[in-house]
Amino acid sequence: xQYIFKTGITLLLSMxxxxxxxxxxxxKDYFDSGYSNHLSGRYESAEKYYTKAIKKNPSYTQAYxxxxxxxxxxKEYQSAxxxxxxxxxxxxxxxxxxxxxxxxxxxxxxxNYRAAIRDFSDALSYSPKMANAYLHRGxxxxxxGNSKGQLSDFTSAARLGDFELKKLLQQHAxxxxx
Numbered sequence: 255x256q257y258i259f260k261t262g263i264t265l266l267l268s269m270x271x272x273x274x275x276x277x278x279x280x281x282k283d284y285f286d287s288g289y290s291n292h293l294s295g296r297y298e299s300a301e302k303y304y305t306k307a308i309k310k311n312p313s314y315t316q317a318y319x320x321x322x323x324x325x326x327x328x329k330e331y332q333s334a335x336x337x338x339x340x341x342x343x344x345x346x347x348x349x350x351x352x353x354x355x356x357x358x359x360x361x362x363x364x365x366n367y368r369a370a371i372r373d374f375s376d377a378l379s380y381s382p383k384m385a386n387a388y389l390h391r392g393x394x395x396x397x398x399g400n401s402k403g404q405l406s407d408f409t410s411a412a413r414l415g416d417f418e419l420k421k422l423l424q425q426h427a428x429x430x431x432x
Contacts, residue, residue, distance in 0.1 A: 281311035297324045315345040334360045351380035355387050367394040385414035
């Protein structure tokens with residue numbers, strides 16, 4: 255009887271201490287919760303979940319990328335730049351393209367147009383058909399006084415699928431699209 259009691263207690267204690275491990279969230283679980291909050295506009299909550307995912311897996315590139323997007327939305331520009339830079343340093347090429355583009359947007363928003371142009375160019379080196387990178391690089395070039403470069407980038411963006419820009423160019427500068 256005493257053996258059964260000890261075995262029962264041991265089993266019960268083992269289950270009690272194992273429960274937290276059975277219900278522990280994975281980095282992906284935290285990421286998914288962050289993403290859900292992000293899509294719902296709950297940025298502070300999303301940032302906390304992305305951070306938990308990163309703490310559980312410090313090489314979770316997509317979590318850095320998305321946390322950078324949250325920081326950008328919250329106008330926490332330096333934190334956004336840090337997360338995008340981390341993504342660029344550790345991510346696969348498809349993540350690098352998006353991170354360079356997003357970092358370019360942050361730099362643009364802070365008035366650093368020349369650095370934004372470099373990042374948009376780097377994004378295009380990884381993903382040459384990224385119409386939005388051409389569009390935003392063109393806008394940044396315009397802000398630096400490079401109107402020829404601006405028109406060239408606008409033309410590329412229009413050819414790659416920016417239909418509103420294509421419509422504007424067809425109305426005002428159809429010769430650029432030939």
